[in-house]
Amino acid sequence: MSTALAYDTVRRPNSVLPAPLQPAPVAAPPAPRRAAVPVAAPVARTRVVAAAALVGLAACFVGAQLVLSIGTAQGAYELAALQQRSDVLTRQQQSQQEALRSLAAPQRLAAKAAALGMVPDDSPAYLDARTGRVLGTVDSTAGTAAAPGGITR
Amino acid sequence: MTAGADRAARRGRSQRYRPAFVLLLVGLLAAVFLVRLADVQVVHAESLRDESKDRRSITSVLPGPRGDVVDADGTVLATSVTRWEVTAVPWIAAKAGRVDVHATAIATALGLDPGAVRTALTADPKADYALIAKQVTADDLERVKRLDLGWLYYRAVSKRTYPAGAVAGNLIGFVGADQQPQAGVEYGWNRCLAGQDGEAVSESALDRTPIPGTEAVVKPARPGGTVRLTIDRDLQYYAQQVLAARARETGARWGAVVVSEVRTGSLLAVADWPTVNPNAVATTADADPGALGSRAFTAPYEPGSTMKAITASMLLDAGLATPRTRVTAPYRLRTADGADVNDSEQHGDERLTLTGVLVQSSNTGLSQLGVRLDDAKRYAYLKAFGFGAPTEVGFGAEAAGDLGAGAPDWDAQSRLATMFGQGLTTSAVQMASAYQALANRGVRLPVRLVASCTDADGVRHPVTTGGARRVISAKAATSTVRMLENVATKGWLRDFVRIPGYRIATKTGTAQESDGRGGYAEGYLVSLAGIAPAESPRYVVYVVLDAPSRMNTSQATAPVFQKVMSRALQAGGVVPSGRSSPDLPAGW
Structure with a gap:
């Protein structure tokens, strides 16, 4: 009979388990190789535990990795969507600002004011608060906006 | 059992060699990889990188x-x-x-x-x-x-x-x-x-x-x-608008308005007509290529009588005349050295003070007083006022102006003509700058168009354009402004330049224009320089209109000055003067 199986702790773990529990003071001395069995038994058991732990750990890692990458991917999508939204808003803001600046140009304001019937006051008059005197005349004015040849755009 | 032992022994041996064999195999494999790695990373690195860049990346x-x-x-x-x-x-x-x-x-x-x-x-x-x-x-x-x-x-x-x-x-x-x-x-x-x-x-x-x-x-x-x-956009718009309206009304070829801040030398507005719309350059380029820049900076012209105030201020500073210095001004003046000048309108001999010479804008009167000043000195004054050199702005294609052939060794005619603004050329901005010096108690400040450059990091770099320079004494400058106040109150345009509530100082110019062949052309270049408020000057407004066909006198410029100066005073929150200009005798 081959003794090779004695090394096969994984395949036959139970065959060696009871050995350390049974003291054998009177038993005939076994084959010298068998003497190694009681030493090997605890090692085998630790290895099983270690292997299981490793596999478990790996599974945990894979699981965590999966969760993390799903999270990251989700975050990336969210980021991309927000980035896109931010780009659109930036473009809108720039476009609005462009329109506002163009509307705020003096010639356009003047045209709007003229449309409301307003004229620029070319000859301002002042009231001296101490004497009550009016400096200048408060005539109505044709205004410069009505004159031809000015800037229109 | 011997066969079994043999097998076991062999197995034992092969088990001993197995790791060595595996190790060898791994070692070989690693060596192959190493060689390939070196090949890729070192030997062919350059070409591979280039190839991949071309194929896989976009710059x-x-x-x-x-x-x-x-x-x-x-x-x-x-x-x-x-x-x-x-x-x-x-x-x-x-x-x-x-x-x-x-x-x-x-x-x-x-x-x-x-x-x-x-x-x-x-x-x-x-x-x-x-x-x-x-x-x-x-x-x-x-x-x-x-x-x-x-x-x-x-x-x-x-x-x-x-x-x-x-x-x-x-x-x-x-x-x-x-x-x-x-x-x-x-x-x-x-x-x-x-x-x-x-x-x-x-x-x-x-x-x-x-x-x-x-x-x-x-x-x-x-x-x-x-x-x-340094430009104020709203004032700039207003100046452009007023100028454009007046230029069309009077049929001018081109025109410019310069508004300068007396205490800083800053240009608050520089209007040109015609002007370019930078959003539609092609329209201007087709119609008038000369309007693509700013003629206020780039067009040199003979300024005419606005120069008289500058010449008068030199005489006061040199102590050679006072506002009351008397002179008899004929219509025509012929000098011993062959110069021949006359006034714009026929008149008999007039007894004028220096103030009166400015009020009447008499060429003959000013010529007689002007010769008291040495030519070299007058040339130095002109340079100090900023004539004959581009301003500190350094605008593209800016005109330096020309102080006349052989200056300061003018010929007899040019010697007198340059006193009243003929035979030399200036730009509108130069003339405005000279009046800034008069208004600023004789101290000329560098002309500024750009205040600062702020880089992308937010660091502001102010533009330094050199220091202030005293051209004439404060007393001479103030006296000149007083004389110009009398021009504003007594001159023929007094009703057109008046700004209620403020003391103003003005001088007009009606210059003959060179025809480019050494003579003078038909049209006139009309201008008006003004300072307000005269008792404590804040602004200089200078208006020029070239060859207004429907009104060829400086009256063409008066409403432009009046409106732009009013707006500047109003926008600047300048308190009205509260009293009238002093009265200086114009005749004797």
Whole structure:
């Protein structure tokens, strides 16, 4: 009979388990190789535990990795969507600002004011608060906006 | 049992060699990898890298936007906006099918001709690239993006725009179709305004377009700085508007208005007519190429009698005359050395003071007093007032002006003529600057158009243009302003230049214009320089109109001065003078 199986702790773990529990003071001395069995038994058991732990750990890692990458991917999508939204808003803001600046140009304001019937006051008059005197005349004015040849755009 | 023992022994041996064998195998494998690694990383590294770069990556430009030009209050006068270039990949479009339908949809979204879009897409159905539209606005971009066509690509491009249009267009200048500066501050201050483009590398998809998310910045873009002018946009607009109206009314060839702040030397407005609209340069370029710049800076002309006030101030400073110095002014004056000058209107001999000479604008009177001053000294005064050299602004193609042939060794005629503004040339800005010196108690300040350059990091670099320089004494300057007040109250334009509530000082000029052949042409160049409030000067307004055909006297300029100065005083919150100008005797 081959003794090779004695090394096969994984395949036959139970065959060696009871050995350390049974003291054998009177038993005939076994084959010298068998003497190694009681030493090997605890090692085998630790290895099983270690292997299981490793596999478990790996599974945990894979699981965590999966969760993390799903999270990251989700975050990336969210980021991309927000980035896109931010780009659109930036473009809108720039476009609005462009329109506002163009509307705020003096010639356009003047045209709007003229449309409301307003004229620029070319000859301002002042009231001296101490004497009550009016400096200048408060005539109505044709205004410069009505004159031809000015800037229109 | 011996056979079994043998087997076991062999097994034992083979078990001993097995690790060694595996180790050898691993070692060999590692060696192979190492060799290959060295081959890839070291031996062929360069060529492989180049090959991969060509095949797998795209280098794109990150635009470094051009900086803004703003007015004294920070109102934007020139800025850069983003436009988009829309391109397509025709072979994918062809593969996707329904090109006609898509072409129509794209054309509708962008406001283009559907036929043109279809042609662009189908001209070469195997092409990787077809340009659909340039200069697409953000709104149009959103519309075309909503079509959700995967084979359309968008590239942002920068476009220069001038929100206030023609307001200060003469000063700001413009850029060409390639967005490169061509005139004005855009050109002269390009070093501050220009941004530096960056570079990004991204991985390429099958159709040679960048894969989103793979972009890596190799060199970051650097935006340009902001140039702040000394110009007040609203005053500039008003000056342009008033000038344009008057120039058309009087049929002038061109005109300019310069508003200068006495205490800083800053230009608050420099209006030109005709003027360029930087948003539509081609229109001006076709109609009047001379209007593309600013004639106030670039056009030299013989200024005429506005120069008399400058000459008079030199006489006062040199102690050779006072406002009451008497002279008899004939209509025509012939000197022993052959000079021959006359006044603009026929008159008998008039007994005038120096003040009266200015009020009547007498050439003969001023010539007799002016000869008291040594020519070399007068030349030095002229230089000190800023004539004969470009101003500190350094505007593109700025005119230096010419103080006359052989100056200061003028011939007999030029010697007298230069005293009253003929036979020498100046620019409008130079003349305004000389009056700034008169108004600022004799101290000429460097002319400023650009206040500062603020770089992209927010660091402000003020523009230094040299120091102030005393040209004449404070007493001489003040006396000259008093004399000019009498011109404003007694001169023939007194009713047209009056600004109720304020003391003003003015001098007109009606100059004959050189015909370019050594003689004088038909038309006159009319001008008016004014200072207000005279008791504590704040502003100088100088108006010039070239050859007004319907009114060829300086009266053409008076309403422009009156309105622009009124507005400047009003906008500047200047308290009315509260008393009238002193009365100096004009005759004896």
